[in-house]
Amino acid sequence: MAKKDEQGPIGPTGRPYHGFPTPPKLDGHGPARIIALCNQKGGVGKTTTTINLAASLANYGRRVLAVDFDPQGALSAGLGIPTHDTPTIYDLLLDTKRDPHDAIVPSATPNLDVIPANIDLSAAEVHLVNEVARETILSRVLRKVSGEYDVILVDCQPSLGILTVNALTASHGVLIPLECEFFALRGVALLIETIDKVRDRLNPSIELDGVLATMYDPRTLHSREVLERVVEAFGDDVLETVIGRTVKFPDASVSGKPITEYAPEHAAAQAYLRLARELIARGAVA
Numbered sequence: 001m002a003k004k005d006e007q008g009p010i011g012p013t014g015r016p017y018h019g020f021p022t023p024p025k026l027d028g029h030g031p032a033r034i035i036a037l038c039n040q041k042g043g044v045g046k047t048t049t050t051i052n053l054a055a056s057l058a059n060y061g062r063r064v065l066a067v068d069f070d071p072q073g074a075l076s077a078g079l080g081i082p083t084h085d086t087p088t089i090y091d092l093l094l095d096t097k098r099d100p101h102d103a104i105v106p107s108a109t110p111n112l113d114v115i116p117a118n119i120d121l122s123a124a125e126v127h128l129v130n131e132v133a134r135e136t137i138l139s140r141v142l143r144k145v146s147g148e149y150d151v152i153l154v155d156c157q158p159s160l161g162i163l164t165v166n167a168l169t170a171s172h173g174v175l176i177p178l179e180c181e182f183f184a185l186r187g188v189a190l191l192i193e194t195i196d197k198v199r200d201r202l203n204p205s206i207e208l209d210g211v212l213a214t215m216y217d218p219r220t221l222h223s224r225e226v227l228e229r230v231v232e233a234f235g236d237d238v239l240e241t242v243i244g245r246t247v248k249f250p251d252a253s254v255s256g257k258p259i260t261e262y263a264p265e266h267a268a269a270q271a272y273l274r275l276a277r278e279l280i281a282r283g284a285v286a
């Protein structure tokens with residue numbers, strides 16, 4: 001076994017701790033890699049991760065589009081984007097001839113644009129049922145703007161319905177946030193099965209970009225045990241960056257800002273910046 005001083009510190013996933021280098025500047029922008037944030041379990045940190053990863057990538061000079069794909073509109077709210085009396089993702093799905101720029105709104109964070117959603121999107125399932133090629137509608141919408149961005153993040157709703165299948169069909173990669181809590185792994189087999197089906201039938205090149213442990217509390221044995229189980233199940237697909245549990249996240253959401261702006265020095269902001277660097281180092285993002 002390597003001595004501690006040879007090995008350096010060990011991270012919470014049991015691997016040597018890497019800080020990941022500051023990403024190089026990009027010469028130009030696009031085409032975007034599209035990543036869906038997906039888990040049909042509710043409240044695991046999909047939206048929080050979409051907001052803060054988007055802001056962190058934008059901070060490193062990447063042009064980012066965050067797509068709110070949940071009728072609850074939490075991503076839009078968390079970035080302070082109004083969702084009423086304004087075109088939303090629903091309008092783009094309903095009329096694929098419509099210019100997506102109609103619905104794209106710049107956020108207060110430089111380099112970060114948003115396509116908002118509101119409760120209208122809950123009607124999309126019904127509308128899409130009778131559409132031809134209904135699984136590829138989001139893909140057709142995003143294709144029109146992907147040349148302008150380096151990364152497009154799609155915040156999925158907690159379900160494996162037609163909207164999530166659309167997100168997976170449109171995406172190059174999928175990121176699965178898992179809460180370090182009881183039952184974290186319950187239902188994940190079904191999610192992996194859904195991704196496999198989408199790969200078989202609709203999107204042969206979709207990759208698992210990583211499993212992200214969220215709401216980790218290193219002081220509890222329970223949290224550490226859950227993370228161990230997640231690493232047993234997913235091995236190196238578990239991202240080294242782990243997001244700790246802190247009330248700063250709900251606080252930041254209320255303020256309508258990413259945590260990187262609400263509390264930039266806080267460990268939680270630093271964790272999302274590190275996640276952005278890790279995904280760039282892994283090649284998941286340019």
Ligand SMILES: Nc1ncnc2c1ncn2[C@@H]1O[C@H](COP(=O)(O)OP(=O)(O)OP(=O)(O)O)[C@@H](O)[C@H]1O
Binds near residue numbers: 044048049156215
């Ligand atoms: N690391 C964290 N520590 C503490 N609270 C967190 C953390 N991440 C997210 N939260 C809080 O937990 C709640 C659920 O998070 P979030 O909305 O990101 O999950 P979600 O998976 O998008 O949920 P849904 O399935 O309902 O869309 C929110 O109130 C959020 O502020």
Ligand SMILES: [Mg+2]
Binds near residue numbers: 046048070074155
């Ligand atoms: Mg959400």
